[in-house]
Amino acid sequence: MLPILAKLFIYGVLFLSLVAALGVVLLPNIFHAALCLVGTLLGIAALYLALQAEFIAVVQVLLYVGAVMTLVIFAIMLTHRIGDMTIPQTNKQSLPACLALFAFVVLIGGLLLKTDWSILVGTGGSVASVNPPVDTFMLGKALLGEYVFPFEVVSVILIAGLIGAIVVARKD
Amino acid sequence: MFGVLRGMGITFKNFVASYFLPRKPNSLETGGMVTLQYPEERLPEKERFRNFPFLIYDTKPDDLRCVACDICAKECPPKCIYIVRDNDEQGRPLKKPKVFDIDFTVCMNCGICEEACPFDAIFMDHEFEVGGPERQQSLVYHMDQLLKPATHFAKIRPTDHVAIEEKRRKEAEKKRAAAQAQPKPPEAKPPQA
Amino acid sequence: MIFLDQIFVNSKKAILNLASAFLPTDAILIVSALISIGAIAAFGPFTMMYLTWFERKLVGRIQNRIGPNRVGIFGLLQPIADGIKMLTKEDIVPAGADKVVHFLAPVVVVIPALLVFSVVPFGRNMVAIDLNIGLLFFLAVSAMTTIAIFMGSWASRNKFSLLGGMRTVAQLVSYEVPMVLAAVPAILASGSLSTVDIVEAQGGWNGLKWFVFTPWGFVGFLMFYLCGVAECNRTPFDIPEAESEIVAGFHTEYSGMKFALWYMAEFMSVFTISALTATLYLGGYQGPWLPSWAWFMIKTYALVFVMMWFRGTLPRLRVDQMMGLAWKFLLPLTLINILVTGLWYFTSGLGLRLGLSIGILLVSSWVLVLFNRPYMPEKRVYEFAE
Structure with missing residues (x-):
């Protein structure tokens, strides 16, 4: 029962942080986008927590959420009218950005495929029992x-x- | 730094003193509670305190001092007094009001009516707990609510009461003396030719 | 004695034993978690309610007034009356507000305020989760309050709200730095980030070996507490909600239960900051004779008392004074304090230790005070006044 709950938790958090990440990109309002970024970072912190990397999770919250705060303030200062909904979502640089993103995905994917994950699936135990806690x-x-x-x-x-x-x- | 500590000391002294020192309402000294639990306990009323006007009568409510001269209504700055003079059966005016209303929502407690009244019939009361369930009608006080005996006045403002009684007595004596000196009024003379 | 000390722990165990008769083992874990969560979820708001009462009574007494005394004996039912009033009040949302964020902000602000309760050691064995990074967890989670406050202030679409929010962010971000640094000596001395371990490290001398009795502990305690007062926006650091300047700051546009939630978050953080200060430097639940949770509550409420005493005494700081205090006084002194803590543990002999640490701390604070001469405007001359 508990492992199922834990899995549900992890997948739920993953889903929510992905949705929030989409929100960062898609929302027209810069403040909402920044708030979604907070959500994504918190979701990632929760994933760290689920992987028993408590220190990294907490540092993630402490540093990134604090950093997002300054980002939000810049957002507020840069918007002419608060709550302006008419900011265009794309500009001339979207094509190079897509290319760069694709390159990054290829890089990460290659790394993921090349990495030897045998520790995790090795002795048949759960993730927690194999990984030494950080x-x-x-x-x-x-x-x-x-x-x-x-x-x-x-x-x-x-x-x-x-x-x-x-x-x-x-x-x- | 030390100023902060001294300030903290003062507030702490007051905090402790509020539990142990006797209560001193109306005192500006530090220490001791100043709160008065109002509805249960109240400060003694000051004699010259004034709030809303009332009508005075001497013995019974029918023979009130007011003669419906309308001076107070004319003098009243916010015009909160409304007077209708009474008539007898033949329609001749009586020296008595039929309607005497004061709108307490308009009254500004200035006391000019009291000063203007030549008959010492209207005075400022100490009553301040007037309230009503709604905003208009319950705060328009009619004559029956406004009438109070002279003993009430003597109770709330003894000094003024003595002075006014003295003045009224002297006036009455003067009037009597004038009446004795000139028993017949000039109008009573028989018409000539 | 031990019975009284462990009464809450044992009652939870008794419930779990009862539950284990007819529930599987996995469910027992969930029940255990639910009991802890329920205890905290009940304790937090309850504390907040009576802290409002406590503050009103105390500030009243400081001003030689009585304070609330009409609802119930000593006005003890006043918080409940307030709660009913708040619940039945009209909930006003400004027309130009960002409705969703405006609604979310007071909800979000309560979450970190309640979360931090989970690492507070209320007594021996009385901590919801003994995280091995409990202190960092506390600091990280309480830092999230900033975002909620800024959400609320931005979504209100009100100049005063936004100003209050900006001030909040500036203040909280500035004071977080010296606050973390002021906590470091306690971590150094106990060698752990777990709140329970920090308390256990202060257990010697019949439960009186509190860090506050050392020079570095005393300075660290004062600075951590000051930063804590600033972190929960209390007088004299209540610049974000300065009534006389910006109406009510970030919660200008909130009414009814949402406003109550803002207040709840503020008062719960008053309690948790006091609790954490007590944990770090006043020995937490350590102490002779009394049960551990009683010691914890006494210390925490003493610190809460001091916060309210501050409120009854001190006027509000100016923005530049507040920033100057954080960056030009507290930050250098906390760094020096960390150094002194290191020296304390690398020197031997009580006289040398005491002399060295007290000397360094006194000299450095004197130098800092010298450097931080407050700006005094020249006395104004009114030409035409006389």
Whole structure:
């Protein structure tokens, strides 16, 4: 009974986040699109949670939902009239965008096909029993131990970005 | 920083004091509850407090002081007083109102009627709990609702009552003296030629 | 003692035992979850109702008034009367509003406010889910409130609402940073993100080894609490709903039960923020003599009391003062506080530890205060006044 419920939950969340993702693209109102983006990101967080990657799920909510908030504010600031329904959905760049998207799908699909998923379907247990749960402690150790150099590089790049943003903004 | 802490201290002192200090209605000192549980307890009314006018009578409601002169109705700034003079059977005017209505929805409690009245017949009352189930008719007070005895006036405004009684007594004496000095009014003289 | 301490846990177990007689094992899990959910879903709104009563009474007493005292003894039925009033009120939706989002916003805002209850340890063994990232879960979920508030403010199609929403986003996003950083010392000291583990780490000294008794804990406690007050939009940080400036901020256009939902979210977050502050730095349910849940409630309500005391005392901050406090004072001090926590655990000897940490904290806060001289406008001269 419980595995069925869990599957139902996962498929339901998948379906809802796909619908929300479609909403991001299709809705004419930029604010609604941003809200749909929140829905998609929350759905993905729920999927992480279902896969027992709690830390990543929570960080997903903490960072992405917060980031969407700033996006929403930009949306508000960029719209001339709030609730304007007459924004065109397509422009000249739609063809290159479609091409890029197709290339991306091919890339991801190729990766998916090439990946060896044998761990998951291996010993016949459920997903949870095979995958070791993502330990936050291990994650922290890995970030500040084994991968400390990339971590530091990323933080330096971020600081450079922050300072650059301040410099650009201060020019007036 | 320390200003914030001091402010917090003051509010906390008030918070604690409201439980322990005796209640001080109408006091501006800090500490002690100031609330009065109104319908159950009330502040003593001030003598010069005024709200809505009432009509005064001396002994019984029939011999009221008002002579329906209409001065108060004319003086009333929002024109809330409506007076119709009474007539006797022959149709001659009586010194008595037949209708005396005051619309309390219009009255602005200025007290000009009281000042204007030459007969000391209308005074401002202390009654402030007037209310009605609807907005028009129940707040138009008719004569029977407005009439109150002189004892009521003596109760709510004793100082004014004494002064006005004194004035009325003197006026009455003067009138009597005038009546004695000139027993016959000039109109009573027989017509000449 | 243990009986009293575990009374709620044991009663839940008793119900589950009863249910296991005639239900399959899977269903028992669901029943267990439902009991926890039901307890939280009942406790949250109930807390909110009586927090409104508590606040009105308390602010009344601070102002030497009595507060609500007409409905029931001590006005205890006042929240129910308010609830009936709210339910029967007309629900007004502005003509230009985005109807769907306007309706969704107050519903969405209650969800995170209720969700965060699930990681609050109400007592020993009394936590709905012992997530190993409980604290992060709390911070992430409570951050979602921002979106709900902004939805409501945008969908109202009202200038004041939108202004309130903008202010909310600015305030909440700014205060989230020092809030997370102020929680870090407790995580460092307990070595876990789980709320239960953090509480258990403060269990020594007969249940009095609270983090607040250390220098870094004291500073962390103060800053976490301040940021928490700002996170639930309470005075003196109630800029998003400043009555005297922008009507009622983001909930200007809400009436009836929707307005009640906004209030419910606000008061429940008052409770959960206080609960989390108590968990992180005041030792949560740890304490001598009394049952664990009683200690938790005492601490939480003491912090709620202080929040309402703030409300009865302090005037509202200006927007620039509020932003300055977050970015120029709290943020650097929290970073220094994390450093001090590290030093505390890498030095030995009580005198050295105390001296070093208190010294660094005092000097740095003094320097920060020096740098943050508030802007004082020059005294105005009225030429023609005299």
